Amino acid sequence: MIGWILLGAVVLFVLWVIIIFNSLISLRNNVQNAWKQIDVQLKRRHDLIPNLVSSVRGAMEFEQDTLEKVINARAKAVSSVGTRDRAGAENMLTQTLGKLFAVMENYPDLKSNVNIMQLQEELTSTENKVGFSRQLYNDLVANYRTRQEVFPNNIIASLFSGFQKEEYFEAAPAERLVPPVNINIRKRQTC
Amino acid sequence: MPITFIDIERQKSWRIIIFLSVLIALYFMISIVIVAPFYLTFPLGISFHGPFPPGPSTFIKVFIFSIVIASIHFCLSSLNAVEYIKKGLGAIEPDKEDEIHRQLVNIVDEIQIAAGGKVKIQCLVIPTLSVNALSAVDLRGRAIIAITEGLLSRLSRPQLETVVAHEAYHILSGDCLETTAAASLFAIPSSAIDKAGAASEGRIFLAPAFLFAWLMVKVSYILNMFVSREREYRADAGAVRMTRNPLALAEVLYMLSRHWKGAGCIGAGIEMLCIMNTSDSALDESEGWLADLMSTHPPVNKRIKILLNMARAGLSALKDRLKEGPGGNFTETSRELFYALDNKYQWQGPFTMTELALLPWLSADTWTSNNGDAVAKASQTPLAEVIFTKRFADDRRAVSGYLCPSCRHPLTPETYEKTKIYRCGFCGGALVDDVKLPRIIVRKDVRYSERITALSRMTLSENQLKTINRNKNRSAGAVNLLHCPKCGSRMNRTFYSMAYPVELDRCSYCGLSWFENDELEILQCMIDNRMASTNPSL
Structure with a gap:
């Protein structure tokens, strides 16, 4: 009788380990899939930037410095390896692109060029897609980390070598700032 | 709230079962009403069908019959609901040559990524000047987000993102399936009958059909009781979660609450699919159990207040921002x-x-x-x-292949108000697809010079007189009609509308309109400045 009870307990324990192991595997795959989605969007961004730079170069003679910065940031982003390095390089590229878009506003000729506006819309859309993919990725990483760290999942996770902590794709420092419009609104409210 | 939208998508709704049950109950009651006279005549000595009162087997037969009929009705309505809605609203796929439509396609792609990319959402444009947006999904899993041309052209990119995110949340959370199912049972067929009635110019023999349509709309309001108005709050929160921009959504709702939301254009009964009720209803703006039971949309002011709290902003700040300028497409x-x-x-x-x-x-x-x-x-x-x-x-570029109907010069494609039209470089006339007219009218990229404003006033007064003379001498005038550049058939010379009497030549076969030089700008100027005709005879 005791033997059967022990056997039942062991079977239950093994089943429990299997369930937790499988759920962690599933979460890890979701995280990896989300990272691949970011990768697709980043690749598209890298492909679009040279077209934009070559299209606007003629009209923006006095902004060569800004254009050079975009090209350098792109080169760095393409060559970077690893989540942390890549996130840093991509954030730098986001910032330089933001500056380029801001400078482009000063050139009405560019705004009237349909092809450039189309290219800019494509890049803006890709930027947003990168942002949304990153958001989804970070949500999934948070979920995965929580499931990894809560008791007793942390015991199972530590028993197997495949469950490393996934890195967050951190936002660029500029993106963390409160949008200026909200600052104005708060000032008005406090007055 | 689940951690990702993938989780939300997994949630299934039980309300579909309620709708089916209501439908079965409805058919059961109708069947009983039909069957009852056969039994009620029994005490009078006339026996049509068995003893009185009828036994349980009769009720079981009627019940099974009701289940069969209700199931057929439910399947026929709900399986193709998206297609019926598309046809009913005249919604079209985005124009790939239109900048704002391309932007919409991009935004829908972006939001699908934010939602985990699990649902394929098709975006559509409703060619009307009203402002509203809706989403629908049928039992086959086809999902659409439809936005009116009026709303699309008035919103900036971030604002449009929040609208798409709001509608996408309805689809992902599953509540859209309930509302579409509820709308498809009675409201969509009734809208179709209404539309057919409008096309038939009110022929008397269609009166029973109108009565039937009216009855169906009333029955659809019973189903509204099972549609929770809370879903709009959840969708607002979901949109904010996806876009992180509560202020933009608050701006959209504020703007929606102060424009024509499509009453009369978007069929009665399907307003529950829209981001905001098409008609202004006092019930929508009130709270309490009656409003919760009967209304499908929560008070818009409360929605705006919640969003402004999220953005830590006040209503006066929102108004100031909107006063500063129109949307980013401007x-x-x-x-x-x-x-x-x-x-x-x-x-x-x-x-x-x-x-x-x-x-x-x-x-x-x-x-x-x-x-x-x-x-x-x-x-x-x-x-x-x-x-x-x-x-x-231009020498290298292929011209459109159309010739100007006035001066026979080749027409060249041109981007006007972010959409493609054909312009004659010689006489300045413009060939416009009828589908594109509403979007050209609602967009405000082109500034009118004083010359156009003066011309608009002159055209208004001149064409009023012309209309009166034309009405007087209807038989006299052989008007020199132009030929359609596409099919070659004669175009009808007509006014854009009686309120805005700008003359244009329209080909009803190809759906193309020809505007003489400046007339397109004059029409836009008249509508923008509300220079409507005041002549009582028009």
């Missing part, structure tokens, strides 16, 4: 006008840059003037490079 594109001295030494113009570049007699030696200011040869002005580069480019 760009200041000045329309510079030029004059050119022709071969007979007479000043011609004013021309826009495109028109100037297309003048066949323009050369490097032609004298030109910008807005009547300094006169200089074309080669000595900064315009020269633009004009001649464009001309060389």
Whole structure:
């Protein structure tokens, strides 16, 4: 009788380990899939930037410095390896692109060029897609980390070598700032 | 709230079962009403069907019959609900040549990524000037987000993102399936009957159909009781979660609450699919159990307040922001006008840059003037490079293949109000697809010069007189009608509307309208400045 009870307990324990192991595997795959989605969007961004730079170069003679910065940031982003390095390089590229878009506003000729506006819309859309993919990725990483760290999942996770902590794709420092419009609104409210 | 939208998508709704049960109950009651006279006549000595009162087997038969009929009705309505809605609203796929439509397609793609990319959402445009948006998903899993042309053209990119995110959340959370199922049972067929009635110009033999449609709308309001108005709060929160921009959504709701939301254009009964109720209802703006039971949309002011709290902003700040300027699609594109001295030494113009570049007699030696200011040869002005580069480019570019119906010059494609039209470089006329007219009217990229404003006033008064004369001498006038550049058939000369009497030639076969020089701008100017006809005879 005791033997059967022990056997039942062991079977239950093994089943429990299997369930937790499988759920962690599933979460890890979701995280990896989300990272691949970011990768697709980043690749598209890298492909679009040279077209934009070559299209606007003629009209923006006095902004060569800004254009050079975009090209350098792109080169760095393409060559970077690893989540942390890549996130840093991509954030730098986001910032330089933001500056380029801001400078482009000063050139009405560019705004009237349909092809450039189309290219800019494509890049803006890709930027947003990168942002949304990153958001989804970070949500999934948070979920995965929580499931990894809560008791007793942390015991199972530590028993197997495949469950490393996934890195967050951190936002660029500029993106963390409160949008200026909200600052104005708060000032008005406090007055 | 689940951690990702993938989790939300997994949640299934039980309300579909309720709708089916209501439908079964409805058919059961109708069947009983039909069957009852056969039994009620029994006490009078006339026996049609068994003893009175009827036994349980009769009720079971009626119940099974009701289940079968209700299931057939449910499947027929709900399986193709998206297709019926598309047809009912006349919704079209986005125009790939239109900048704002391309932007919409991009935004829908972005939001699908934010939602985990698990649901394929098709975006559509409803060609109406009203402002509203809706989402629908049927039992086959086809999901659509439809946005009216009026809303699309008025919103900035971030605002449009929040609208799409709001509608996408309805689809992902599953509540859209409930509302679509509820709407598909009675409201969508009734809208179709209404539309057919409008097309038949109110023929008397269709009166029973109208009565039936009216009854179906009333029955659909019973189903509204099972549609929770809380879902709009959840969708607002979901949209904010996806876009992180509560202020933009608050701006959209504020704007929606102050414009025509499509009453009369979006069928009665399907307003529950929309971001905001199409008609202004006092019930929608009130709270309490009755409003919760009968209304499908929560008070808009409360929704705005919640969103503003999230953004830590006040209503006055929101109003100030909206006063500062319209949406981001509004760009200041000045329309510079030029004059050119022709071969007979007479000043011609004013021309826009495109028109100037297309003048066949323009050369490097032609004298030109910008807005009547300094006169200089074309080669000595900064315009020269633009004009001649464009001309060389045009030589290589294929023209549209259409000839101007007035002067037989080839028409060239042109981007006007971010959409494609065909313009005659010689006479300045414009060929516009009828589907694109609402979006051109609602967009405000083009600024009108004083000349256009003056012309608009003149056209309004002249055409009022013309209409009166035409009405008086209807049989007298053989009007020189133009031929359609596409199919060659004669176009009808008509006014855009009685309120805005701008004359245009319309081909009803191809759905194309021809505007003479400046008439398109005049029409836009009239509508923008509300220079409607005041003549009582019109």
